[in-house]
Amino acid sequence: MARLTFAEAARRALAEEMRRDPLVWALGEDLQQGGIFGQYKGLAEEFGPERIVSTPISESTIMGAGLGAALCGTRPVIEMRIADFALCAMDELVSQIAKVRYMFGGQGRASLVVRMPQGIWRNSAAQHSQCLEAWLTHIPGLVVAAPGTPADAAGMLKAAIRSDDPVVLLEPKNLWTTEGEVEDGTEPLPFGVARPAARGDGATVVTWSACVPVVEQAARDSGVACDVFDLRSLWPWDEAAVIGSARRTGRLLVVHEAVTVSGFGAEVVARVVEALGPGALHAVERLGAPRAPVPFSPVLEAAMRMTPERVAAAIRRIAG
Amino acid sequence: MPGTSDETARRVGMLRDMARIRAFEREAVAAMRSGEAPGVVHPSIGQEAVAVGVCANLHRADRITSTHRGHGHAIAKGADARAMMLELHGRAGGSCGGKGGSMHIADFAVGMLGANGVVGAGIPIACGAAQAIRLKREDAIVACFFGDGAINRGPFLEGMNWAALYRLPVLFVCEDNGFAAFTRGSTVTAGGGPAVRAEACGVPAMVVDGEDVLAVDAVAADLVARIRGGEGPQFLHARCYRWEGHTGTDAAAYRPAEEAAAARDRDCIRRLAAMLDAEEVAAIEAEATSEMVAHRAAAMAAPWPDAAATFSDVQDAGAPAWHA
Numbered sequence: 008m009a010r011l012t013f014a015e016a017a018r019r020a021l022a023e024e025m026r027r028d029p030l031v032w033a034l035g036e037d038l039q040q041g042g043i044f045g046q047y048k049g050l051a052e053e054f055g056p057e058r059i060v061s062t063p064i065s066e067s068t069i070m071g072a073g074l075g076a077a078l079c080g081t082r083p084v085i086e087m088r089i090a091d092f093a094l095c096a097m098d099e100l101v102s103q104i105a106k107v108r109y110m111f112g113g114q115g116r117a118s119l120v121v122r123m124p125q126g127i128w129r130n131s132a133a134q135h136s137q138c139l140e141a142w143l144t145h146i147p148g149l150v151v152a153a154p155g156t157p158a159d160a161a162g163m164l165k166a167a168i169r170s171d172d173p174v175v176l177l178e179p180k181n182l183w184t185t186e187g188e189v190e191d192g193t194e195p196l197p198f199g200v201a202r203p204a205a206r207g208d209g210a211t212v213v214t215w216s217a218c219v220p221v222v223e224q225a226a227r228d229s230g231v232a233c234d235v236f237d238l239r240s241l242w243p244w245d246e247a248a249v250i251g252s253a254r255r256t257g258r259l260l261v262v263h264e265a266v267t268v269s270g271f272g273a274e275v276v277a278r279v280v281e282a283l284g285p286g287a288l289h290a291v292e293r294l295g296a297p298r299a300p301v302p303f304s305p306v307l308e309a310a311m312r313m314t315p316e317r318v319a320a321a322i323r324r325i326a327g
Numbered sequence: 328m329p330g331t332s333d334e335t336a337r338r339v340g341m342l343r344d345m346a347r348i349r350a351f352e353r354e355a356v357a358a359m360r361s362g363e364a365p366g367v368v369h370p371s372i373g374q375e376a377v378a379v380g381v382c383a384n385l386h387r388a389d390r391i392t393s394t395h396r397g398h399g400h401a402i403a404k405g406a407d408a409r410a411m412m413l414e415l416h417g418r419a420g421g422s423c424g425g426k427g428g429s430m431h432i433a434d435f436a437v438g439m440l441g442a443n444g445v446v447g448a449g450i451p452i453a454c455g456a457a458q459a460i461r462l463k464r465e466d467a468i469v470a471c472f473f474g475d476g477a478i479n480r481g482p483f484l485e486g487m488n489w490a491a492l493y494r495l496p497v498l499f500v501c502e503d504n505g506f507a508a509f510t511r512g513s514t515v516t517a518g519g520g521p522a523v524r525a526e527a528c529g530v531p532a533m534v535v536d537g538e539d540v541l542a543v544d545a546v547a548a549d550l551v552a553r554i555r556g557g558e559g560p561q562f563l564h565a566r567c568y569r570w571e572g573h574t575g576t577d578a579a580a581y582r583p584a585e586e587a588a589a590a591r592d593r594d595c596i597r598r599l600a601a602m603l604d605a606e607e608v609a610a611i612e613a614e615a616t617s618e619m620v621a622h623r624a625a626a627m628a629a630p631w632p633d634a635a636a637t638f639s640d641v642q643d644a645g646a647p648a649w650h651a
């Protein structure tokens with residue numbers, strides 16, 4: 008057990024996977040310089056320039072070359088720098104990577120990881136702060152993982168590398184420097200298994216990614232004993248755990264950093280209501296960002312941020 | 328009597344491949360027009376020499392990426408033509424089990440990594456395939472086919488730079504049939520064209536008469552030898568002409584009929600046939616036709632896929648299904 012930052016936990020997990028499997032390699036901008044968050048630090052020195060590949064600013068080809076390399080039997084880790092830049096490679100992700108296995112009748116697999124650091128971080132403004140996770144969960148073929156702790160950053164990255172399905176790994180930029188306990192030689196985590204972060208009968212609160220510490224704090228501050236679930240992966244997601252809890256508490260809150268409208272919270276709420284019937288819940292709420300871009304100025308950015316205060320207030324609202 | 332020397336055998340082999348591609352596509356177009364083959368086919372009739380001249384220089388372990396107009400590339404690389412015909416008909420036993428159709432034919436067993444419904448999308452994939460080949464120390468190269476229309480997409484620029492930068496073993500083949508769908512390429516393409524663009528990124532380029540299979544073969548042999556020798560990516564700009572419309576049902580009214588007629592007079596198959604024994608040629612062509620006619624009949628007789636296959640091979644995580 009060691010106390011590690013999110014970035015260091017992820018860095019170690021990648022190094023361990025690269026030592027384990029010589030077919031694992033990584034490509035993206037500035038990787039030989041350690042990556043922009045230090046999550047590749049030292050890896051070029053250990054694994055050489057053929058396995059830690061610094062690329063041109065060519066997102067379509069970073070993504071598409073990752074696919075070609077997967078189809079030829081390697082396991083690429085595709086670094087998008089930040090999720091917003093993956094928009095320059097959407098054809099490669101959505102129409103190629105997510106579809107090849109299906110279109111080709113199972114002949115090829117896109118066994119690869121796409122790392123997309125996402126979300127609000129240090130006044131990065133509208134083009135460097137987006138959470139587009141709901142778009143990705145809509146695409147058949149993709150696994151979407153969204154860890155919110157250093158331990159899960161390591162476990163999810165390992166699982167993503169070993170997964171035969173393509174995995175989009177959403178890494179919360181705001182948590183790169185957050186510390187947490189991480190097992191030595193972390194085991195890969197299963198997708199679709201939520202982490203119960205707190206337990207109580209007052210409400211069911213569901214979250215993931217950067218909102219995990221925010222919600223954990225809010226649950227403590229709210230004065231309401233609630234079940235808190237960190238979903239850890241959005242597709243597949245732990246429907247059973249959430250539905251089971253909501254059946255017991257009758258009160259459901261979903262919290263995410265992404266814009267509320269058409270956010271993944273809508274999917275969570277809809278599935279729970281379908282499963283339990285329209286009358287089963289006493290209170291339900293989605294708490295996400297208003298439908299606005301992320302602004303620059305600290306004062307304005309703060310107005311878009313999820314805070315423990317906003318979440319605690321929502322918990323109290325639904326707990327009645 | 329021809330047919331004794333290695334060179335003659337190579338020519339006969341290329342004639343057979345071109346004849347098989349043409350026969351396949353004649354049947355495919357007829358099947359599309361009759362409605363027996365659902366959806367769309369994009370015929371490469373008239374362009375066979377490009378696929379065949381290039382693939383004559385590839386080994387089984389080599390990979391190719393292809394396009395929406397990819398039947399020729401697949402057959403020239405050795406793909407199973409019967410499975411392809413079944414695929415075009417959406418039948419069980421098709422190359423992709425009926426899930427892909429003409430635009431997504433793949434045959435991984437022979438290194439055919441897939442046709443592609445998105446113009447230019449094969450270029451990054453080919454680059455990555457070459458990187459994997461290098462990482463695995465495989466003795467193989469990648470040939471990447473795309474049309475003249477693809478050079479106006481971003482991935483073309485990215486891919487040329489990328490392949491040159493990492494000195495990847497890729498042969499880029501720009502199959503310039505003069506048109507991108509209904510638009511003449513020259514009306515939407517500025518500057519000096521595909522070869523100039525490739526060379527600007529440091530990828531050496533050759534231009535070839537893509538209606539002369541011997542010329543394509545010779546130039547491809549040279550470029551492939553350079554690639555296998557570790558000289559990095561090479562570029563082949565093959566000029567040709569699309570005899571048919573953009574799809575099997577496009578009458579191509581946007582171009583003068585004489586232009587297409589002139590292209591038919593330059594027929595790559597007849598040009599090679601003129602150098603071979605006429606009887607042997609006739610036999611090869613007859614055999615190609617009967618093979619593809621039989622494949623089409625087999626396709627019509629083949630069962631439809633089991634509807635349950637709709638929901639297989641999506642991904643391991645999750646099990647797609649209608650609500651019960």
Ligand SMILES: Cc1ncc(C[n+]2csc(CCOP(=O)(O)OP(=O)(O)O)c2C)c(N)n1
Nearest residue numbers: 396444445446474475476477504506507508
């Ligand atoms: C990115 C993209 N844009 C548009 C299309 C529609 N489309 C299909 S084929 C085609 C023309 C392509 O021309 P070219 O690359 O020269 O290939 P050719 O059809 O001549 O073989 C177009 C525009 C597409 N498939 N993909």
Ligand SMILES: [Mg+2]
Nearest residue numbers: 474475506507
């Ligand atoms: Mg064209």
